[in-house]
Amino acid sequence: MQFDYVIVGGGSGGAVLASRLSEDPSVSVCLIEAGGDGGGILVRAPAGIVAMLPGRPKINNYAYETVPQPGLDGRRGYQPRGKCLGGSSAINAMLYVRGHPSDFDDWAHMGCSGWSFEEVLPYFRRSEGNQRGDSRLxxxxxxxxVGEQQTPRGITEDFIRAGMECGYRRNDDFNGEDQEGVGYYQVTQFYEGPRNGERCSAAAAYLHPVMGRANLTVLLQTQARRLLLQDGRAVGVEVRRNGRIENIRARREVALCGGAFNTPQLLMLSGxxxxxxLGRHGIPVQHALPGVGKNLQDHLDFIISCKSGHTDLFGLGIAGGIALTRAIMEWRKTGKGMIxxxxxxxxxxxxxxxxxxxxxxxxxxVISMVDDxxxxxxxxxGFSCHVCVLRPRSRGEVGLFDADPLSPPRIDPKYLSDEADAALLLRGTRLMREIMRAPSLRKYRLHELYTEGVEDDAALMQHIRSRADTIYHPVGTCRMGSDDMAVVDPRLRVKGISGLRVVDASVMPTLVGGNTNAPTIMIAERAAEWMRDGDAAADAAIINNHGKELTA
Known part of the structure; x- marks a missing residue:
């Protein structure tokens, strides 16, 4: 089979790219996805996350693990990743957060020309169907x-009040003029029409509505094995499909959208x-690119959970079971309620x-007790609160266990390898605890699940090392830039290989100050424009804006 564009991975990057590129009826697009269609009830019902996230069994979830982490008492961390159309946007908490505007300005200052906040803002706006309507931001x-939450619990309003009692201002838009404060998250959720209350994954937003296009082919349950390279150019992808090995060829470009773990893995499997x-696993070097898999960054997260006597929360008990049954009926009828x-x-x-x-x-x-x-x-x-360090200094890597495409990647985030991260996470835990002990939340508390009575720094730090883990924001393993360790240039083209781009969170040079789904969608909107309209026009625009030529 041969197409103009071949996209590997149907997650937040791949779904956007396939949809936008196939808007042009004169080109053909093939999307390769290892999982299913991402349209089942567990994806559509937001509360279905409790069935998918644990990975027991693996439902729409790769359910990866890290190697043992010295900074976490030698534990293996858990790394859920979406395995279906929509990728991790099909199994996440639907939170719409872009990060702080200065994060993107930082990218531009690091040599990623064209990625300042004012330059990426139009692509955030292009992607967003906000319930609040159009505005400058x-x-x-x-x-x-992107909508308001359908039926938040009363305790969440009391959490906001508790934050205000601790001196933080209320903020009704964390993607607005100022990020600081406490409030409600906006969510990627349908807020009107027959799908009201359903999850709006990247696939539900971009891909499912256009699956009938004659120029778009979506291959599900299809495992990418390696890239096909010819004379320094990516010309296709070798896949396993229906028990057979096939070659899917690309006339124009191959785009890798597998995320911060699977994209570097596929590059390495391809040499x-x-x-x-590569040498450790007997893989012949096709192109030496030492930055592949390096620069892994993630938000390490610590949780304090509290037992509560209030049953208007998500929990296990007779009252909760009855309430859940009613909630399912309410959601199916109105799109509102606990589901x-x-x-x-x-x-x-x-x-x-x-x-x-x-x-x-x-x-x-979180309106439930969260544990592991x-x-x-x-x-x-009960209820829980998470805290994470937004811009950690620790840097890890992604590698291989072997040369088998079906093996998981070797994931080593090196959590808390920089002691500054540990000190800041401890400080954040204390600030979070102040809010959880503020008057407005006092009526809900019985006791902390693990940390009741733990007050001194050393003991609290030991709890952090024994229970902290990811909050699901790995980035950076194919970072963009203009230096020798960068994997892609600022237009996301893999250095030294023509016809090959990376379009996912792995290209972020640093973590943004927030969740990573919205920025990944923005990145794909930009890439689609470059691929559709050609790099020459994009180069000229950036040269005009910055007065200097980019490193190709």
Whole structure:
């Protein structure tokens, strides 16, 4: 089979790219996805995350693990990743957060010309169909539905009040003029029509509505094995499909959209990467690119959970079972109620010190007890709060265990390898705890699940090392830039290989100050424009804007 464009991975990047490129009826597009269609009830019902996230069994989820982490008492971390159309946007908490505007300005200052906030803002707006309508900072007519939460619990409003009691201002738009404060997250969820209350994954927004296009071919349950290279050019992808090995060829470009773990893995399996890593697994070097798999960054997250006597929460008990049955009926009828919840209803972007210019800590307030990614369940009811360091200094890597395309990638985030991250996470935990102990939340508390009575720094730090884990934002393993360790240039073209781009979170040079789904969709909107309209026009625009030519 031969197409103009071949896209590997149907997640947030790939779904956007396939949809936008196939808008041109004169080109043919093939999307390769290892999982299913991402349209089942567990994806559509937001509360279905509790069945998919734990990975037991693996439903729409790769359910990866890290190698043992010295900074986490030698534990293996858990890394859920979406395996279906929509990717991780099909199994996440639906939170719409772009990051702080200065994060993108930082990218531009690091040599990624064209990626300042004012330059990426039009692509955020293009993607966004915000319930609040058009404004300078928001789009009202884009395919990705961004709405207010359907039926937040009363405790979430009390969490916001508790934050205000601790001196934080209320913020009704974390993607607005100022990120700092406490409030409700907006969510990627349908807010009107027959799908009201359903998850709006990247696939539901961009891909499912256009699957009938004659020029778009979507191959499900199809495993990419390696890239096909010819004379320094990517000309296709070798896949396993229906038990057979096939070659899918690309006349124009191949785009890798597998995410921060699977994209570097596929590059390395194809002989593109660090020669030392490839040599350990007997993979012939096709193109030496030492930055592939390096620069892994992730948001390490610590949770404090509290038992509660209030049953208007998501929990295990007779009252909860009855309420859940009613909630399912309510959601199917109106799109509202407990089934419509993102669970992480309350938000906080706070500073560890008032002298800082931007928040360096993020809070997720959850209407249930959360323990080990919902893999450990507790009878009764409760609530949780998460804290993560927004711009960690620790850097990890992704490598290979072997040369088998069906093996998982070797994931080593090197959490807390920089002691500054540990100190800031401890500080963030104390600030989070102040909010959880504020008067407005006091009526809900019985006791903390693990940390009741733990007050001194050393003991609290030990709890962090024994229970902290990802909050699902890995980036950076094919970072863009103009230096020798960059994998792609600022237009996302793989250095030294023509006809090959990376369009996913792996290209981010640094983590943004927030969740990563919205920025990934923005990145794909930009890439689609370059691929559709040609790089020459994009180069000229950037040269005009910046007065200097980019490194190709």
């Amino acid at each position: 928001h789009g009202g007519s884009g395919p990705l539905k 593109i990467g660090d020669p030392d890593e 419509a919840t993102p669970f992480a209803e309350g938000a906080g972007f706070i500073k560890s010190s008032p002298q800082l210019s931007r928040p360096d800590l993020q809070l997720h307030f 990614h919902a893999r450990k369940l507790h009878l009764g009811y």
